[in-house]
Amino acid sequence: MPTRLDLANAIRALSMDAVQKANSGHPGMPMGMADIAEVLWNDFLSHHPADPKWFNRDRFVVSNGHGSMLLYSLLHLAGYDLSIDDLKNFRQLKSKTPGHPEQFVTAGVETTTGPLGQGLANAVGMAIAESVLAWQFNRDGFPVVDHYTYVFAGDGCLMEGISHEACSLAGTLGLGKLIVFYDDNNISIDGEVHDWFADDTPGRFEAYGWQVVRNVDGHNPHEIKTAIETARASADKPTLICCKTIIGWGSPNKAGKESSHGAPLGADEITKTREQLGWPHAPFEIPQDIRDGWNKVEKGATAQRVWNALFDRYAAEYPKEAAELRRRIDGRLPDDWSATVAKLQAAAMAVDKPVATRKSSQNALNLIAPHLPEFLGGSADLTDSNLTRWEGALTSKPARVHGNYLSYGVREFAMAAAMNGMALHGGLLPFGGTFLVFSDYSRNAVRMAALMKIGVIHVFTHDSIGLGEDGPTHQPVEHVSSLRLIPNLETWRPADAFETALAWQAAIERRDGPTALALSRQNLPPLPHPAGQAEQILRGGYVVHQPVGEPQAIIIATGSEVSIAIDAARQLADLGVAVRVVSMPCAERFLKQDAAYRSSVLPKNSKRLAVEAGVTHYWRGFVGDDGDVIGVDTFGESAPAPALFEHFGLTVRNIVSRVQALLG
Secondary structure, three states: OOOHHHHHHHHHHHHHHHHHHHOOOOOHHHHHHHHHHHHHHHHOOOOOOOOOOOOOOOEEEEOOHHHHHHHHHHHHHHOOOOOHHHHHOOOOOOOOOOOOOOOOOOOOOOOOOOOOOHHHHHHHHHHHHHHHHHHHHOEOOEOOOOOOEEEEEEHHHHHOHHHHHHHHHHHHHOOOOEEEEEEEOOEEOOEEHHHOOOOOHHHHHHHHOOEEEEEEEOOOHHHHHHHHHHHHOOOOOOEEEEEEOOOOOOOOOOOOOHHHOOOOOOHHHHHHHHHHHOOOOOOOOOOHHHHHHHOOHHHHHHHHHHHHHHHHHHHHHOHHHHHHHHHHHHOOOOOOHHHHHHHHHHHHHOOOOOEEHHHHHHHHHHHHHHHOOOEEEEEOOOHHHHOOOOOOOOEOEOOEOOOOEEEOOOOHHHHHHHHHHHHHHOOOEEEEEEEHHHHHHHHHHHHHHHHHOOOOEEEEEOOOHHHOOOOOOOOOOOHHHHHHOOOOOEEEOOOOHHHHHHHHHHHHHOOOOOEEEEOOOOEEOOOOOOOOOHHHHOOOOEEEEOOOOOOOEEEEEOOOHHHHHHHHHHHHHHOOOOEEEEEOOOHHHHHOOOHHHHHHHOOOOOOEEEEOOOOOHHHHHHHOOOOEEEOOOOOOOOOOHHHHHHHOOOOHHHHHHHHHHHHO
16 A cells, blocks of 8 residues: 555656656746645545546636646546556647646646746635636535636745735635645755845735745645645635645655755666665656556546535526526537627627727627626726726626626736636636736737637727826827737737627637737727628728729728728729828738638738837738838837827828829
8 A cells, every 4th residue: 555655756756757858947946846736636636637627626727837747647647548658758849748737738727837936826716716607506405516716826926926926816805715835945957045035925925915835845645635624614714835846856865855846866876766765666667556556537526526516406406597607618509609700790880989999899899798607707906997897797896796896906917817827717708908008918828718719808008108198207209119029929000899799799709719809998989891892801801992993092990990991992082193091900811811701801011001009010021022011110108199100100091191102
């Protein structure tokens, strides 16, 4: 019968062997946290290796994702679809064991981690999702949504600013089913952390409103188990378990040193470590009794059968709620979605006066939200500016996380990362708002959503110099183009109410990546939209104004500049110059269309002028060497919006002049 130490040593051995074979990786964290992982996975974690997506499983997040071999070892030993050959292929091209855990590559990985602190913030989002869904669906005697979120986090995670944002929010909200293990090993890449990380970490978390279990020996299974039991007994506070550990535990010469953090131990040191651990087995060899001690397939199957039986009884008692939860788990849109879209488009088409696209967005939400109960909206302390709250939305309060709207406070990065966690958890469709200029704060979480191909929605308002007097600190110029550079992110900059409604439709229907909506502060006039144009708009770019006769030039514009471009085209027509105007609300989507459609909108060899209130570089690829771009390649100024558009040349007069110059 293997001991707990034998089971933990299996993690240590697999981790050091895989890192050594790859000649790359981080053995120290897996060796240091192996004992904590053994107790958690063998005594508490509810999951089913044969069905990694079982909805009511506990979520386990390795925020210190450089220690990926700990997670891969656990998945392999517990019975997930991860073979010993996969472990031997650690960090190799197209392997199932990449250098950092990737949610879309390896079964059992809940979220892609590596950028420190983000996994912790993702876990906050998962815990929020569990709480909200439990309120929405649980009934007396039927806790069909009832699971924990566990996190491994290191010193580096807690140094990152996002940890302050996310953990402050988690404490305020009272997320009692969030349990974080702090790997307090006093080591980071540069050495012992006391010279740059001397925080009173337990005191910090207590100030956030967390339950803190201090001074746990991270190599003592009894203390670890007692700490977890204490954490699970807290219903209204998340828990931080402070585990004192030794990085690289078991290595005679590198334990407790930064040399074990991010490099192989070396063949000689591994031999000595095997001797010190009493592990006589060859590399990647796990004795059968230890495998049997780890395998959780049958235990997981039993847990899932019990839940399935509970759900069946729930469905008999509450059929409507059960069907709705099942729909949400499956990620299907409501049966009446097509009818909702028809109403949305009709309402937007009926708009006959200038409206800011941020307001058009709120109007769309007012129509959509009652028919999309999985919506969970929010804003980073800018609700009345972003206009992200719809009529009838219920804002969550501390110790009552059961609304469908969150006030995140001034925490843009944590908001974006928490939304990633909600989307990964399932059952919710999250969106959050801030000013476009502050997308810089949340950018890495936006990038991670794009990498993981998850459908979160970012509402970025005050999208240009058009916001006016707040000046260059708040006026985005490079941000829309910068967002367009993130692979698999779709960025929409709509020009009127109809384009805004369709941007929301596209974002909601998209399930293979995130969407950013860049919305105006200032009012924009409605554009002419003939019946049947919605399909073209949903292709990302379309002809919004067609002249009489063959076009001599094409103006490409987005957002607030489209109406200016149309006015310029009409003035050029009076001068005998035929100009087509193309609205390009989503360039990324347009570029995915077939060549025939793209050519029908932008014929080859056409003279082109692009107009956008932002940096010009992105549009050079659209206009070619013979084309021209009007934009803003400096920072903005503090002045009313009309004065700024005049100052930067975003005017009918300047567009007319530049088209004339383009045509010679």
